[in-house]
Amino acid sequence: MQKSFAGQKGPKVRSDCYIEIEETNSGGIKIDLKSKVDVMYGSSIKSMLLEMCKYFKIKNANILCEDSGALPFTISARFESAIKRLHPEITDEFLLPMNKNNLYSTVKDKLRRSRLYLPGNEPKFYPNAGLHSPDGIILDLEDSVSPTEKDSAQFLVRNALRSINFYGAERMVRINQLPKGLDDLKFVIPHNVNLILIPKCESTNEVLETVEIVNELKSKNKISNEIIFMPIIESALGVEKAFEIATASENICALAVGLEDYTADIGTQRTAEGTESFYARSQIINAAKAAKIQAIDTVFSDINDMEGLRKSVLEAKQLGFEGKGCIHPRQIKVINEAFLPEKNEIDKAKKIVIAFDDAKSKGLGVVSLGSKMIDAPIVKRAEKTIKLAVENSLLDKNWKSNEIS
């Protein structure tokens, strides 16, 4: 008999399940459910499994489900993965309803201070990730997923995009390094992903190929929302090509840097001081700014060193980065706060906005502050600084009237 399985089991597994399916010649569907929530959800789990058998036209099978409190999106993904490992020829997808809280889009210049990485094959991290208020959540199909589980992670990420409320965080997916990553796109594009991270990017080709497939999928699925891209530069060659990559598509919103792979590529080790990556980081920032997009820093690996993280963020900010990756939710607050404008930045922004308003009210075409000219991009940036300060209680929302009186 043909048999396959998917998922995880064992004493340390939480919020996941292991599903085994053995197709038989007769006897109908037999479900052996071992679940810690059998009393509460046993019937509904069996119903879902039966519904999926019917959907995929499986008439005779023995199904074993060892459930450690998996949510419906996980059970569904694991079972679909097990079925398709048995029947790779099946192309139909069993889709759960789209959570109405998930129907929001993004823009190129969105605030991206903190991006929380979630391993694509670990469902236990998903339901509460958005509660920690990251600016973005990255469902990772690349390095955090072991090679044998790439297919399983695709179903899980697809289901998470539909079912899990990320509470307003930008919905990001890191696909695999191309060309494998192109196969990931059909699992995410139809399900309201906001942003695609393209890892280990070394040329414009990776960007263009990705954009092409995305556009095809958008057209096929009648998707009108903007989907934007964030190439991750992780090698010496990538650093050299940074500006070309940054300008390869108008839908690139940022360049990110991945320093683990970069330091390996140049044959050295990461240090706390970051001397070995200073050149690369500066080049990437320069390329991003030249292309008028954001520069995003790499992750900080020591989740117990919050003071080290803060210093790292302040340094990144000083260099010109506008965001940083997170590998643990507790890093989000530190990163978000460190990227907030400081008092002198806020004061300067206030002066710029007031001067601009004053000039406009006088019908003047030219604005100056002290000895410096103020142009539109400067005003726009000042307004963003003000907005951020108000949203984070660093500035009263009625600051203008307070200032003038």
Next chain:
Amino acid sequence: MKLVKNAAGRFVPTRINKRDEIPYKGIGKFRPKGNKAKPPIRTCIDYPTDGNKLVSSLEEALKKAGLKDGMTISTHHHLRNGDVLTNQLFDTIKKMGIKNIRWFPSASFPCHQHLIQYLEDGTIHHIEGSMNGPLGKFTTDGKMKGIGVLRSHGGRYQSIQDGEVHIDIAVIAAPTADPFGNATGDQGKSACGLLGFALGDSEYADRVIVVTDNLVPFPCIPWQIQGNNVDFVVQTDSLGDSSKIVSGTTEVTKSPDRLLIAEYVAQFFEDAGILKDGFSFQAGAGGTNLAFALFLKEKMKAKNIKARFIRGGSTKYLVEMLEEGLTDYILDGQTFDLEGVRSMHENANHVNTSPFTSYNYHGKGNFASILDVVVLGATEVDLNFNANVVTHSDGYLLHGIGGWQNCLFSKCTILAIPSFRDRIPVIVDEVTTLCGPGELVDVIVTERGIAINPKRKDLIEAVKNTKLPIKTIKEIYNEVNEICGGIPSKPKVNKNKVVAVVKWVDGTILDSVFQKV
């Protein structure tokens, strides 16, 4: 079995283990009558003139204490999951051919799984105390010969004091003792901090046996248990596994979701105006509670605020607060780690307390209601803020009540709970077992938001214009059910078979636990 509906709307028996019981009447509605229990009057004429009450073995002590079928034997959970003595005690009772014992522990632990064989063979008739883990499953499956009775720590003291439970023989594990029977918990290889749970037993039991693995010459100072209340002293090689009695250290949770809850709790203290000079609070030793204490400590330092006292289980984190001058006193109800033990031994302001001092509801005043705020957990909370700590939503008994019920009387009771565990909602439409009436639960703090009991208009007003994520409990309930995939089914139980009952702090019957089918 005859069941009646009590004031909380729960169905409870009126006769339990051949004794008439009173259904719960409501908060503050039951007034006890009569007098406190009186232990027999003893005379020193019957005890060794030289003060040496040592006997050769536990068996000899039990014989001299007059152990008979059907008696009540009490034990205490100072040794927690490292307790070997209780298992040895019942091995001995079994060997002596004694049956139908009512076991009256202050708490039970998974290590007491050993006793299931004695529950099966009739050595033990039933447990009145707590039924944790394997003992809970045994009970819920309907296998115990009698009906289990769950009480809070304060309720246990009250039952002894009021004569509701008469203890024939109390067996007290003592990390250090002298031949006279003076005993303490803050010294010795099995040091556990304090022996407060045994105080009532030592005062009221007909016979008291102290068992120690660290016998010292008279006098054992301090004497948390007074030798004048002790009949026999037994020396043993080891009381149990010291690594499971107290931890080398207790650990703050690393879970980001639990840390978020802890952070919200500390922020609530501040925004609600609770955090001010001279305030008092209680928190337990779970990972979330430790984290909350750390966040609170930061706020206290930043605002230069000092607590008058902190009560509850002591850990190194509370000890640090005492030593850094952030509180005048620790009033210790249970010592959880080695730093707690050291501090109690060295610092006069680290005061050991007992359930009489801090939890007895039938006394002249209530310590618990003096507290400004208490932070507790729960297994379930329902839409009326009723809470459960003894069963999970699958219906199985899993935890004891501990001091939880007693703490509910504080000026602000906060339950810090996850909104769901794996796929099990913690906020439910109706609790599986009622342990704490909703009138006493003021605030629910989850990672998904904070719900304030509508009757606390003062708290609602205080946090109105803050950044805290205030929601109705119904909103959190709806959100959680959506995540978990619908409202969970209820466990199937046999409503005609009560396997255990939950006592309220005044001795009345608050709820029943039914046999699972």
